[in-house]
Amino acid sequence: MLIATNPYTGEKIAEYPSLNETQLHERIALAYQAFPAWRATTYSERAEVLRAVATVLREHKSRLADLMADEMGKPVKEGGPEVEKAALCADHYAEHAADYLANEVLASDASLSYVCYQPLGTILGILPWNAPLWLAFRFLAPALMAGNTCVLKHDPHVPGCAAAIVEAFAMAGAPHNIAVNLPVTTPSVAAAIRDPHIAAVSFTGSSAGGSKVAALAAAELKPSVLELGGSDPCIVLADADLERAADVVTLSRIINAGQSCIAAKRVIVEQSIHDDFVQLLKTRLEKLKLGDPRSFDSDIGPLARDDLRRNLHRQVSETIAVGAQCLLGGEIPATPGFFYPATLLTGVTPEMAAFREETFGPVMTVIAADDFGAAIGLANDTDYGLGASIWTENDELAQRAAKLLNAGQVAVNGIVKTDPRLPSGGIKRSGYGRELGPHGIKEFVNAKQVWIK
Structure with missing residues (x-):
């Protein structure tokens, strides 16, 4: 059984039957059987389907936001925009897929030579719980x-969200089984990857989980795209607009209760403005309200699971024990639900847990740097390489930072975010391959070279 637990109350809210291995393969076969007819459709026909799905999402935005709040604790004031973003992704590819995948003519000794982009078949998407709608449509x-x-093999803690996504396709009148839900427990993932009807794998999740998925897919000679964990640095230099930087850094770190791979997790501040900037952060963090994710008054909902909260608290406690200062938070509340308060740690150094490990929760870690060079060195001192950002009014330094930072994407004077128009992905233990933009749609196609004399 897949059990949905409300992280606000800690109580079980629903049970969903999980497939056994025979049923798993039967369900995958349905999507495989739907492939030939779907492949034969035109881009405009596919676009009509995706636009209809986007319309259904928008019509049911409130219900879907409530469902996310109940299953993984996302505040509804964030859940509604997530549904809109998922719909936007469907609309974006409906409009631009034909251009992204147009034949690419290349000069050679042929009369005509070109590359055409054709679908691979049935793709397995293995998804996490932290953005149930957006991450699904980023793949779909x-x-x-x-x-x-x-x-769609969604996280077992959000089975209702998974079912609602596939239901949206049915409500939109989409062809049967072009998107199939696979409600199984995590140990069954290996059988899904090995199923001969699966052509490729998309995985979003932890680095540890990604390593296992990559190994299984490689053993089957199936391509994979991995979007894994992150410990994103955010550099704030002395010439930055500190008020604006503090607003955006706080948003980046706190959205979704800090449970985001691309959140600003290590805030690296130039020494001359360190104390002033820390105060700006503290002022903003201490105003945030923990509360019922179904209430629009709540700024921070509960973490999705108690084990995640315990691990986060371990990281905070270990970091404090070796010399970091805790200016705010740092204690598990004595209230129901899996809440963790907005926490501000300063005096953090590279050997500490909050620097070395990915912190998945509302914990702001601040590190002092002597100058630009030192800040870049601290930013790159990590096994991860998902996103990075820098705040400065110096265009030359901004451009240098964009080249020097070891990450899949860099934001200058703004928030690191995913956008359907732009590619997103990581390096090192943050994964490989790209999602979104023109690059993302080319991950699961056959780039076929055609030579004609």
Whole structure:
């Protein structure tokens, strides 16, 4: 059984039957059987389907936001925009897929030589709980518009969200089984990857989980895209707009109760403004309200699970024990639900847990740097490489930082975010491959070279 637990109350809210291995393969076969007809559709026909799905999402935005609040604790004032973003992704690829995948003519000794982009088949998407709608459509929209069919193996803690996503396709009148839900427990993932009807794998989740998925997919000679964990640095230099930087850094770190791979997790501040900037952060963090994720008054909902909260508290406690200062938070509340308060740690150094490990929760870690060079060195001192950001009014330093920072994407004077128009992904233990933009839709296609004399 897949059990949905409300992190606000800690109580079980629903049970969903999970598939056994025979049923798993039967469900995958449905998407495989739907592939030939879907592949034969035109881009405009596929676009009509994706736009209809986007319309259904928007019509049911409130219900879907409530469902996310109940299953993983996302405040509804964040859940509604997540549904809108998922719909935007469907609309984006509906409009641009044909251009992204247009034949690419290349000069050679042929009369005509070109590359065409054709679908691979049935793609397995293995998804996490922290953005149930957005991360699903980040996978679904480009894969479907490329002509693939999709099998959705969502996180077992958000089974209602998974069912609602596939339900949206049915409500939109989409062809049967172009997107199939695979409600199984985590140990069954290996069988899904090995299923001969699966052509490729998309995985979003932890680095540890990604390593296992990558090994299984490679053993089957199946391509994979991995979007894994992050410990994103955010550099704040002395010439930055500190008020604006503090606003955006706080938002980046606190959205979704800090449970985001691309949140600003290590805030590296130039020494001359360190104390002033810490005070700006503290002022903002201490105003945030923990509360019922179904209430629009709540700024921070509960963490998704108690084990995640315990691990986060371990990281905070270990960091404080070796010399960091805790200016705010740092204690588990004596209230129901899996809450963790907005926490501000300063005096953090590279050997500490909050620097070395990914912190998945509302914990702001501040590190002092002597100058630009030292800040870049601290930023790159990590096994991860997902996103990074820098705040400065110096264009030359900003451009240098963009080249020097070891990350899949860099934001200057802004928040690191995912956008359907732009590619997103990581390096090192943050994964490989790209999602979104023109690059993302080309991950699960056959780039076929055609030579004609």
